[in-house]
């Protein structure tokens with residue numbers, strides 16, 4: 487990275503520091519630990535948490551900055567990717583130039599700073615999507631997507647790391663809330679009802695479907711609404727929303743011109759001892775077996791990237807990832823982040839079942855790419 491002209495504005499010393507920190511070991515945290523630690527947000531614990539982040543965030547960010555700079559096929563040189571890389575370098579510099587955190591005043595200032603870092607990185611996903619699109623334009627039409635597996639693997643690592651960084655920052659910031667909602671520890675709801683979250687995510691997906699098509703299939707949810715377990719509702723909401731949106735679209739497309747009534751999308755919530763599993767089933771015609779390997783990739787999307795036309799639009803408020811073809815791969819990362827997983831089983835000619843497994847124990851460590 488040191489020799490590259492693109493790293494303009496960043497001193498040689500800083501780039502060397504990035505490499506030093508990028509080689510240090512990352513420390514993962516489990517959901518259970520975040521919950522137990524966060525349940526006592528005393529000034530002393532907030533101080534410990536800030537000191538941990540002061541050391542941990544630059545390590546994680548440095549690794550990403552280095553990787554962003556060594557991507558194959560010239561992806562690192564795409565303007566959108568350079569921009570993302572610069573955001574990572576800016577944040578690394580901000581963190582490293584912050585002095586040791588010794589008291590409450592330092593802690594509050596540090597919290598403000600990481601809050602700002604989180605905002606700086608809001609548009610990383612669409613910006614990287616733009617970079618990938620710029621690359622695809624160069625490589626077309628001879629592109630062999632199998633060769634791009636390296637880029638797919640990189641994006642999986644990159645977005646997984648981003649989920650972790652944003653979780654750590656968001657959690658620390660949220661612990662400062664003087665009046666947290668009942669049963670909430672930062673981002674974690676200690677008594678989250680998956681049925682309730684599935685209901686709310688379904689309603690959101692349904693209203694998008696209504697807006698797009700003028701009508702929408704029904705959604706039936708089966709499961710005990712009183713069953714709860716500790717999880718991050720925003721993560722679950724995002725995953726169920728993406729799955730239901732896909733199902734609604736498939737059913738709608740299949741039945742809108744037919745005189746048959748569209749069959750409902752069915753959501754089943756099962757509470758096992760190890761896993762809570764949420765199945766989203768539709769009769770939207772399924773996915774051909776030959777197409778299945780593609781559905782979890784970042785590189786096949788045919789959707790237009792809005793940034794391509796208006797590079798300066800504010801995506802901070804836009805619906806996340808709408809139309810990038812990122813719904814499934816990103817949802818799977820969210821599931822895996824806390825030790826779960828996402829599987830898609832299809833019956834071509836009939837429909838699709840998505841199995842979303844969430845680990846109930848909450849003691850799996852963050853995956854740290």
Ligand SMILES: Nc1ncnc2c1ncn2[C@@H]1O[C@H](COP(=O)(O)OP(=O)(O)OP(=O)(O)O)[C@@H](O)[C@H]1O
Pocket residue numbers: 728732733736768770771772773781807808809810811812813814815838
């Ligand atoms: N339930 C389903 N039935 C039929 N096809 C599906 C279903 N779920 C996903 N697919 C197929 O998999 C592709 C990838 O889905 P994914 O959610 O990752 O992206 P997308 O829906 O195209 O875009 P985005 O979610 O970003 O708006 C879809 O475009 C669709 O072709």
